[in-house]
Amino acid sequence: MPEKCGVLVFAEQEDGKIHNVTYELLGKGRELADRLRNNLCAVLLGYNLENEAKELIYYGADKVYLFDHPSLKEFDVIRYKYNIVNLVKEIQPRIFLIGATRIGRSLAPRIAAALKTGLTADCVDLDLDEEGNLVQIRPAFSGNIMAQIKTRTKPQMATVRYKIMKPVNRDPKRKGEIIRKEVGKLGETGIKVLDKLGAGEVNISEAEVIVSAGRGLRNPEDFKLIKEVADLLGGVVGSSRPLVDAGWIGKEHQVGFSGNIVKPKVYIALGISGSPQHLFGMRDSDIIIAVNKDPSAPIINVSDYYVIGDLYEILPQLICELKKIKKSEGA
Amino acid sequence: MHIIVLVKQVPEIEKVRFDYKKGRLDRSSAGAVTNPFDLNALEAAVQIKEAFGGSVTAISMGPMQAEKTLRDALARGADKAILLSDEKFAGADTLATAYTLAAAIRKIGTFDLIICGEKTVDGDTAQVGPEVAEFLGIPHAAYVEEIQQISSDSIVVKAKMERHYYIIKLNLPALITVTKDINNPRLPTLRNKLKAMRAPITVWKHNDLAEISDPKYFGFSGSPTRVIKVYTPTTGKRKGQVITGTPEEIAQKIVQILRENKILG
Numbered sequence: 001m002p003e004k005c006g007v008l009v010f011a012e013q014e015d016g017k018i019h020n021v022t023y024e025l026l027g028k029g030r031e032l033a034d035r036l037r038n039n040l041c042a043v044l045l046g047y048n049l050e051n052e053a054k055e056l057i058y059y060g061a062d063k064v065y066l067f068d069h070p071s072l073k074e075f076d077v078i079r080y081k082y083n084i085v086n087l088v089k090e091i092q093p094r095i096f097l098i099g100a101t102r103i104g105r106s107l108a109p110r111i112a113a114a115l116k117t118g119l120t121a122d123c124v125d126l127d128l129d130e131e132g133n134l135v136q137i138r139p140a141f142s143g144n145i146m147a148q149i150k151t152r153t154k155p156q157m158a159t160v161r162y163k164i165m166k167p168v169n170r171d172p173k174r175k176g177e178i179i180r181k182e183v184g185k186l187g188e189t190g191i192k193v194l195d196k197l198g199a200g201e202v203n204i205s206e207a208e209v210i211v212s213a214g215r216g217l218r219n220p221e222d223f224k225l226i227k228e229v230a231d232l233l234g235g236v237v238g239s240s241r242p243l244v245d246a247g248w249i250g251k252e253h254q255v256g257f258s259g260n261i262v263k264p265k266v267y268i269a270l271g272i273s274g275s276p277q278h279l280f281g282m283r284d285s286d287i288i289i290a291v292n293k294d295p296s297a298p299i300i301n302v303s304d305y306y307v308i309g310d311l312y313e314i315l316p317q318l319i320c321e322l323k324k325i326k327k328s329e330g331a
Numbered sequence: 332m333h334i335i336v337l338v339k340q341v342p343e344i345e346k347v348r349f350d351y352k353k354g355r356l357d358r359s360s361a362g363a364v365t366n367p368f369d370l371n372a373l374e375a376a377v378q379i380k381e382a383f384g385g386s387v388t389a390i391s392m393g394p395m396q397a398e399k400t401l402r403d404a405l406a407r408g409a410d411k412a413i414l415l416s417d418e419k420f421a422g423a424d425t426l427a428t429a430y431t432l433a434a435a436i437r438k439i440g441t442f443d444l445i446i447c448g449e450k451t452v453d454g455d456t457a458q459v460g461p462e463v464a465e466f467l468g469i470p471h472a473a474y475v476e477e478i479q480q481i482s483s484d485s486i487v488v489k490a491k492m493e494r495h496y497y498i499i500k501l502n503l504p505a506l507i508t509v510t511k512d513i514n515n516p517r518l519p520t521l522r523n524k525l526k527a528m529r530a531p532i533t534v535w536k537h538n539d540l541a542e543i544s545d546p547k548y549f550g551f552s553g554s555p556t557r558v559i560k561v562y563t564p565t566t567g568k569r570k571g572q573v574i575t576g577t578p579e580e581i582a583q584k585i586v587q588i589l590r591e592n593k594i595l596g
Binding site: 014019075077078081101102103105106107108109110112113114116117118119120121122135139140141143144145146147148149150151152153188189190191192193194195196197198203208209233234251265266268286287288289300301302303304305306307308309313314316317318320321322325329 | 342344347424425426429430452453454455456457458459460461462464465466469470471472473474487491492493494495496497498499500501502505512548554555556557558559560561562563564569570571572573574575578579581582583585586588589592593594595596
């Protein structure tokens with residue numbers, strides 16, 4: 001007899017908008033559920049989310065458990081945990097996936113501890129063994145090694161890195177069930193969100209084009225050149241860690257294991273040697289173009305195209321060519 | 332105000348070498364240091380102590396060598412250090428680690444605030460802090476970049492979540508995990524280093540936690556997750572096509588590539 005739930009996905013939302021990692025988890029969750037011949041469920045908490053619940057079905061969920069209540073509008077880790085733990089005890093999923101976003105990585109451990117079940121952080125791949133157990137693949141030691149991990153308890157819980165899994169195509173004809181759940185009565189949690197402030201405009205992890213600079217840059221003012229190229233391409237400026245540490249540019253621009261993991265269509269690396277920690281943050285880009293003076297720089301090995309040369313000679317020419325295109329488009 | 336800081340001894344990540352054949356790290360290649368994020372946690376705790384009075388207790392779980400990390404914590408301003416060291420604690424995953432740390436904190440009894448680093452550089456999970464908070468039944472905030480206010484019964488913090496900074500008020504006792512942006516840890520003075528070398532360190536074994544915990548949740552046997560295989564990542568093959576020519580020709584070729592990939596019209 002199939003279980004009540006094969007794979008459960010936490011549908012993350014902020015300000016009523018579903019985080020894209022949710023659709024990616026539904027894509028992977030759909031594959032795992034099909035292989036287990038079981039169903040795919042999602043749990044969504046917030047306020048006024050009926051339409052969003054439908055979206056989860058269009059992206060592959062068979063059932064959506066909806067906790068719709070004003071008290072869940074803002075993320076309160078204890079309130080969210082409380083309702084999710086109750087649901088998990090009721091539907092007993094084999095596998096429970098949560099996005100490895102900051103919200104997910106704050107919430108998932110509390111759920112795991114409450115259920116006394118295993119949790120694997122920040123997975124970059126998921127598979128099933130012959131017995132249908134989840135094989136969780138994740139980096140450790142700042143990306144220097146990869147580990148395969150299994151969990152002996154149920155649910156097998158994992159947080160999964162954003163921009164790794166593929167969503168299925170949205171299909172508004174897909175049918176599924178939305179199950180409204182009673183929101184558990186819970187007094188004060190000791191947590192109160194007093195305010196929310198915008199965290200800067202740069203959202204490098206969503207960018208399609210990133211023009212990034214490293215130690216080949218001679219002084220902080222030269223980021224103007226990088227910015228000019230990025231602007232001409234409709235992209236965002238990136239940076240390796242040393243320049244951020246030196247205070248040349250904000251941390252929101254940092255690409256790498258300890259900064260932002262990016263996956264743009266094109267990543268242009270200018271004067272970046274390519275430390276393991278940097279490569280970890282950008283190696284899943286569709287196309288990588290590197291410009292470096294040093295032919296033995298590790299970045300060359302992961303590039304689709306590379307130039308052995310000085311970025312200060314190439315950049316002005318590139319800006320010139322791009323301006324020509326802009327001009328002819330404008331004409 | 333009694334503040335507890337959770338610290339871990341980790342291999343020096345910048346120096347550590349990896350045995351690529353065996354797919355594991357060569358522990359002899361690098362020394363052991365205090366997890367860098369924990370230095371920010373300690374600094375935050377010491378700053379609160381300096382402003383409001385009180386004391387700071389550092390707790391670590393690990394082999395006896397982890398004593399060195401606790402002496403580092405004492406040199407940086409902790410008043411008391413407790414090491415949880417027992418064969419029965421060894422091989423713990425995040426759940427078993429958090430369970431054991433929470434048991435030790437319950438044994439200590441009264442505290443106002445627990446501060447942890449955002450994550451450790453070896454495990455990279457960021458799970459132990461929130462798991463400890465759950466085991467203790469107290470509120471927590473993760474990724475704290477700033478402590479804005481603190482009183483005897485609450486703390487207001489600024490935490491970076493997805494698209495926003497959240498200003499969160501937590502009732503005490505509570506747990507926070509802090510990022511590197513919260514402060515710049517001071518170096519210990521020579522005097523404090525010398526003092527820390529002679530300071531006593533309390534060691535607790537599993538028996539010391541017997542009355543407040545169930546030993547079946549300790550260590551490897553209490554850990555629900557199992558590492559089944561470790562290997563070094565392979566980077567996918569790329570075209571690796573060289574672009575040559577004069578700077579102008581190179582720029583034109585890059586434009587061509589951008590066109591082919593529909594970045595330019």
